[in-house]
C-alpha cells in the first residue's frame with residue numbers, strides 16, 4: 001500500500017493581530033488589547049478584545065467550551081445534539097436556542113437544494129473523518145459505493161420534524177453541525193460581548209471569524225484570507241468596519257489521501273462523495289455567524305454559479321476560488337477584498 005499522507009490544516013483565516021496585552025492610548029484612560037490563543041470546539045481560537053476587563057478572554061473560552069459540551073458536539077455524551085441523535089426514532093425535547101439555529105439551517109438546506117445538510121452524521125461517520133489525522137500511520141480505505149448509497153438513505157434534512165419544543169429524527173438519521181458550529185460560536189461570542197465593557201474585538205474560531213465594534217484608533221479590521229491553492233500564503237485581505245461574520249470553507253482544510261486520490265471533508269449530499277464543484281475555497285461575509293458558516297459550506301458544494309445566486313439571495317458577500325485559480329466574487333465583496341498580488 002502506498003504511503004498515505006494526512007494533512008489537517010486548521011484556521012482558514014489568519015487574523016492580522018499580534019502581541020499580548022497591548023496598551024492603546026488616546027482614549028479616556030487606557031484600553032487594553034487582551035489577546036489569547038487556545039483550542040476549543042476542536043479548533044484553534046484566537047482572540048483580541050479591546051477592553052479593560054482582563055478576565056474576558058477566559059470567559060469567552062469558557063463560553064465556547066460550554067457551547068461544545070452542552071449543545072453542539074455529537075461526540076460528547078450528554079450534549080443536546082448527542083441526546084437528540086441517541087433518541088433517533090422517537091421524539092426528543094429541544095431547547096429554544098438550538099431550535100432557532102436548526103430552523104435557520106434547514107432553510108439554508110432548502111434554499112441550497114440540499115447542498116447543505118446537517119443530517120449527514122451517518123455518512124460523515126462512514127468516511128471516518130475523525131481518524132483522518134491518524135490515517136498516515138494506519139492507512140485509509142475509502143468507503144465503497146454500496147456503503148455510501150446505504151448511508152445516504154440515513155440522511156435528509158426534510159425528514160426532520162420540529163414541533164413545539166420537540167424534535168423527531170427518523171431512526172438512522174444523525175445530526176452533525178460541523179459545518180455551522182463555528183459560525184454559531186461566533187454569534188454567541190458577539191452576543192456575550194454586547195453585555196460587557198468592550199469597545200471592539202476580533203475573534204476567530206477555526207475558519208469562522210467575528211469582528212465586533214471598533215479598534216481604539218478607529219482603523220478598520222483587517223482579516224486575511226488564506227490562498228486555498230497554497231494554504232501557507234494569503235490570497236488577500238478583507239477590510240471591514242463594525243460587526244461582521246466571515247467564514248471560509250475549503251477542501252485544503254481537512255483531507256486524506258489514499259492511492260494518489262485526495263478525499264476532502266465537504267461532502268456533496270447528492271453523491272455522498274467529497275464535493276467536486278471545481279472550487280478550492282469559498283469565503284462568505286454577512287451579518288450572522290451561523291449563515292456565514294452554513295453558506296460557505298453550501299456554496300462550496302454548489303459551485304460558482306449556483307453558489308453566487310444563493311449568497312446573493314441572502315444578501316451575503318462571497319468570494320470563490322476555483323481549482324484552476326480563477327476568482328469570482330459578489331460586487332460588495334469587490335469593495336471589501338484586496339488581493340495580495342495587487343500592486
Ligand code: AMP
Nearest residue numbers: 115116117118178179249265266267297
Ligand atoms: P465547513 O468546514 O464549515 O465547510 O464544514 C465541513 C464539515 O461539515 C465537515 O467536516 C462535516 O462535519 C460537515 N459536512 C460535510 N459536508 C457537509 C454538507 N454538505 N452539509 C453540511 N455539513 C457538511
Ligand code: MG
Nearest residue numbers: 179293294297
Ligand atoms: Mg461551514
